[in-house]
Amino acid sequence: MASLHKPKEDPLSLFIPNAAIGQNKADFLTDEEEYDEDCVGTLFVMERSPNMELRGYKDHQTSDQFEAYTYGHQQPKKSSFKSWNCRPLPPPPYLRDPMWKKFCHDITAYVVVGGGTQILISVEDVGTYCMDIATHTWSPVGKWMLPLYGKIEYVPKLGLWFGFTAKHHLAAADLSDLDSRPRLVGAWKEFDPPDEDWVLLQGPQLVNIGSGRFCIARFFNTTITSY
Template identity: 50%
Template structure:
């Protein structure tokens, strides 16, 4: 399976409370997976290999830390660039290639526990959009505004970043769901970035068109995952942690529609 990207920016916890550190891993130098041996070789080694040897895992050495920040959220903006936002909405852009840190526009409203989804630009340049939303947004009954300060996007093109308010999911302005806040359980980028999908507890699953910024409801059910989902095109499967048991799992969501829960 060929690599779709060269670098992986890993955000890890630190020994200091409420701090996070960034490690930039060159995937062409770090071999995470060994090539599969021929079937004949597997058959010859199966009798000699002990169960203990078969279960041995290789210890990997992470590269040196390149940045340490305190009490912030991190969102990927491109292969080299990471957007960092604190709880007041102050934004910083870090370039892992040049090691430069520059200030960015503030969020229109600080987010307490945000989720984020990155959609790359379709024209192939180094940029894209980060859609940021409160994980447990509050109902907006009575609001007639077309947009909401609970949901916004960083639009990044050729070293220019703009922060734009977006329409809220329609359930936030539905009296049927106004009695309490509902948590976004699962979320993903779908259809190659043309839509983002959120699955809300006790409410349903919705998709946002990333070009027109219009919402549509997929169904009254929720996805069988918890947290962010990732699609692997080579396997045509979605990967993430299962709802409830929190097992690492895969699912085929190609038959997802309004009538049937995947």
């Protein structure tokens, strides 16, 4: 597998299955790549805290802080050998806007929406942006932030997107309509540690296990008292 154009200090990743790009395959791949029906999907990799790109990027439409792995033929195109190729993508527009140059802004939430055709990110103090995966074009969605944090997973059976609140509680939101800031919906059962000595070490993680299902990984430090 090809290497990233630049190592990521604190990477985020989103995998979009092959079915999501099948209808737009001609737009998604470059002239040097050829769509493969056996391709399992596309892996997008991005920096969690990307640096501003105000200098040295004037003539570059893409950025080494946002990349994608796609499957296709090696150059020249007539070759029968196929492999995963990594290529840089255009960055969200705020990274090249002088208005935001004073600080680095963390991506607080990221999710696949639009039936697998768009990537949505919320950026601290900036707002929410959407990238069309067929054209790799970014567009602003709103100056509001998604109400969930970290990676957000869609559950088709419920028609809702699940993630965690700022207090690490499991929550859900409806992201099908983005004309205004989505709100949390429903009440969801939380995990109660069996002992008060269980201390949460880091934020919980959603682990996708396929078919619209996921499990929750939580990391605790426990104290064993000996008598």
